[in-house]
Amino acid sequence: MSTITFDNAGKRFGNLDAVKDFSITIKDGEILGLLGPNGAGKTTLMLMMGTVYRPTSGSISVNGYDVVKHPNEVRKLIGIAFQDPRVDGILSAFDVLNWHLKMTTMFDKVERRRRVEDVLKSLDLWEARKKRTWLMSGGMKKKVEDAKILVQRPSIAVFDEPTAFLDVPSRLLVWKMIRQLRDEGSTVIVATNMMDEAERLSERVAIVNKGKLVASETPERLKGTVKGGEVLELTLNDGSEFKPDSLREFPEVHDVKQQDNKIMVFLNSGTLLLPKIVDTLSSQGFKIESVRLKEVSLEDVFLTYTGQRLE
């Protein structure tokens, strides 16, 4: 069992609340996606859970252990792969992983080598195992960072932007290896600002914005909370004079959001309503540069809950 509970947890740096009143329970064996823009507080949440920062309010417990009162017990359960690779540049990939295993497990030399070899080969890094990590490309270093957790196989595996800097095949591979980790029984937390990663990898997504938990549900249920089920994206030549109420008059329209020249209309029966909306905007003198009708995505969910886009 490795249930994690944040109970009104907060972290204040000076006058800034990096995390505020954050409450969530992460169930044993699930993959939770922490979705939020840069600076939302995702990393601070992880570092509090990993006992690096002490919460300034509320509490966090891991498997029943309070992170402040029993930090040593908590550290034995968690492994964190950071967003920016945190490796000694002077050491090789093999040495980085071998030392990580020495610190986090009781495996003997043979078992450590077997694990490191297995994971490095899977990540196509075996040939570069003796290369100092500071000489590696961003993608290779990122794989080494992820590999720390993949060799360790901790009860709670935390990945911060696990596929940043990676090409598409590598991203798919890392996702597969993270799922494999969960299948073996690990609880997995993935912080990301990539919608597709959150959607494809997570069983549950927690949307974090400005240090607060905004919503937490399965990706499908989150999409279901957006009224309408369809999104009409319109790009105007100049959106400064646009009045959202002019479209809200249609009964099929549930919400209208605007970001600069881009208008997002959440609605039903988009195909039928599209000509009417185009007519309305044209009659108001707007020039429409592009129109796109699509189903609700996690991106739209994020926009609905936070009023902003992730990009």
Add this chain to the structure above:
Amino acid sequence: MSSLPTLASDLSSPPLAKESPTRLVFQMALRDVSVLFRTPWIIITRSLAFVIQLFVFAYLISGLIHIPGLNFFQYYAVGSVVATIASISFVIGYDIFEEAEEGVLDYLLTLPISRRQFIIGRALGGALRAIIYIIPMFLVVAFIEGFAQPLSIISALLSLFLLAFGVTGMSITVAVSVKSANRFDVVLALLELAVSRGSTALYPIAFMPLYVSIFAPFSPVSFAADSARASLVGFTLDLPAIAGLVAFVVIFLGLGAAFYFRRLEGGIYS
């Protein structure tokens, strides 16, 4: 997705055996030591520089000054080993500051090692690294001065180790107390100058200006230099100096740990 490679074998973790409290401390220390061995050229070049300093500067100066009852070349040779180990021991502070700036410290703090073990491990690693670093220099001095008494050598190395341990603690204290990189560089450089130059490592106290001679006897570098000379030259133990070194170690390891807990966990580097 099915065509993607996967792990060749089952890597699921067996339960951990009971952890030895000292194993992680040594692993942490060995990490610092292994970094030194990754750059052996540093040891080689510094040792060569030391030999040149000894056979040019120390040889020349000892020919210029004649102090009754004092072999200044020998005095300088032992003292420069002590001053060098103090200087090298300060490096751990730079390492920790750099690790904090680059985020490596966050990673280290997530590892399953208590904060107390972590501090001891880092200080021990810094001290071991410094000892390994000065061994070639120590051997050169021992060879040319004919220091061959094993107990004297062990006693002198113990003094050097205590100095290195205490200085790494001091260096860690500064690293976790100062936030700005520039201020950190200045503070550590001044501190290094003060404890090394304001000591009896390179010059006898009788020849120092008054404003230096007042403080020099209390420098940890003086404790180590006096104690090492007493062991190597006089075949005696300078117990007050060793007691001073032990106090220095205890104070600065304690301070380092206290500052560390308070500042890092409060998020100073965030």
